[in-house]
Amino acid sequence: MKTKHMLPKKDLEAVHRQDIKTLLENWGLLGDFEAGKIKCRFCNDVISERNFGAIFPEDKQVFFSCSKLDCLVKLPSKK
Numbered sequence: 001m002k003t004k005h006m007l008p009k010k011d012l013e014a015v016h017r018q019d020i021k022t023l024l025e026n027w028g029l030l031g032d033f034e035a036g037k038i039k040c041r042f043c044n045d046v047i048s049e050r051n052f053g054a055i056f057p058e059d060k061q062v063f064f065s066c067s068k069l070d071c072l073v074k075l076p077s078k079k
Contacts, residue, residue, distance in 0.1 A: 020052055027062070040066040042074050 015023050024030040032038050038047045041063040045051065053067035056075055065071045 015055070017049075017052065020049065023055075038064050040064060040068075040071055042066075042071040043068060 021030060021033070024033045029038065033047065036046045036048075039045060040047060040053075041056075041058075042065060045066045045068075047053075047064045047066060051066045051068075053065040053072050054075055055062055055064055057063075058076060065075055
């Protein structure tokens with residue numbers, strides 16, 4: 001079963017790697033992250049601190065990408 005992550009009200013432009021856990025904790029996603037429940041939107045790999053690539057919105061939800069180039073190039077462009 002896929003976990004749906006709702007997009008927070010605030011816009012987010014960027015986050016430093018060292019702040020990922022704080023961001024996820026603020027969004028209520030740290031437990032899912034640490035349990036390996038957050039997966040790459042494109043390849044379905046489990047997202048970890050080592051392979052974290054991006055967080056992006058789509059249809060009022062938040063999704064994650066791993067750091068593989070094949071996945072990062074599929075990120076939606078900012079409108």
